[in-house]
Amino acid sequence: MRTRAKRRGRKEGGDHRDRWMITYADLITLLLIFFVVMYAMSSLDAKKYEVVVQSLQDTFRKGDSILEQGSGITGTADRYTSKNPPAAKQSAADKKEAGSTKLTEREQAFRKQEKELQNLMGVIQKYISENKLESQIFVADQPRGIVITLNDRFLFDQGRAALKQGSANTLSKLASLFRDLKTPISIEGHTDNIPFTRTTNSSIYKDNWELSGARALSVLRFFLDREQLSPSGFQYAGYADTRPVGDNSTEAGRQKNRRVEITVLRQLQQ
Template identity: 90%
Template structure:
């Protein structure tokens, strides 16, 4: 009896070991179906493919950039920001900006003024060269304007503010150039750092401040009273020894500092 039961158990156990083949067969069948489907999908219809491609191209061409605060490809982004203008308008505005850039009235006035200043400097340089005044008059183009520097010995006697007769022709030439300019002109008097008294210099001025201011005023009076230029375009000041251009420890440096500067300013009149 026991021997029969052992043989039956062995026979039943052997049947269980063969069941894995059913699962394996099912797996192979599913893999076969999967590869058949993949093969079918790898052979697309050419016409349908072209339709899809054209549709995608059209979508990307019409969509605007989200980075530029557009609505994106789907048209749903950035509801609360301004959208990009249409492509046609962008091209039109770009052509207008490139082709017809218009200057403002003030910009045009500055350009006209700059041209006048350069012409003025050229005429003054020519006048200085023709009259051999290189040691008496200097002209320079500086950021604030065209600066015309006149040596004090060319204009005045020592300690005085009355103009010498020999300076009248040069000042008249400058006045003729200033007559049509529409820009402010600043006249500034300067001295060296050596103080003086009325008794030693026979001067009516108390100090260098009074002397430098009086000299600038004398040049201004010549333009207004003798040449009848409009006073609205002028300003004057005396700076004494506070703005030296040379070394006050030497005679040559002190001579440079004793001067009158006439500056045609880079500034539009109101």
């Protein structure tokens, strides 16, 4: 009898020692449920979230600060001692004016200049088309400005820098467009890479450097002396054959390189 009782006691004692596993399993299950719930809550509805955030922002924006003796978010705190003025509704005109003041005067000037440049390019393109000058004059919108390229045959005789009579109408048209512009204009002369000498060309110019500079200066003189434009808005230079746009190994490429470029610069005058 005693032996059986001892065996029964040992068996029941073993059951008591393993009961902690039930509690542990329950805890693990609860933790799993907790993390599942947390994961489900983390998946927010973006639209609803935006609505809630906007509502909170509007509420805090309209409320007076209690720290400054205001009436608080609800408008009830310190109602009689509030020193903050009531929030005024901003009209559409005020919002538009506030938006425009964000641009500095220089930024506004650049925007105005860009509009003028685009209008200028449109007028020149129309003039070229109407007068069938596509083979003599080219206009392009480049990062540095609106570049007007004039073929040397249109402006000069070979080896000369004196303007042809036939170019006067076109240059006068350009001068009328430049008159009211508030931006610098650069006039640049270019040649091909064929060595230029006085003996072979019967010219007064020593080389391509002198010829390219003299041609740019002739165009500048036309604008200043004949069209009476202000000299403060102009600059000129001669680059000889150092800035080719065509292949100097072909006649067609060399013809492209012999040119005068008038560039209306994207640059505000000081």
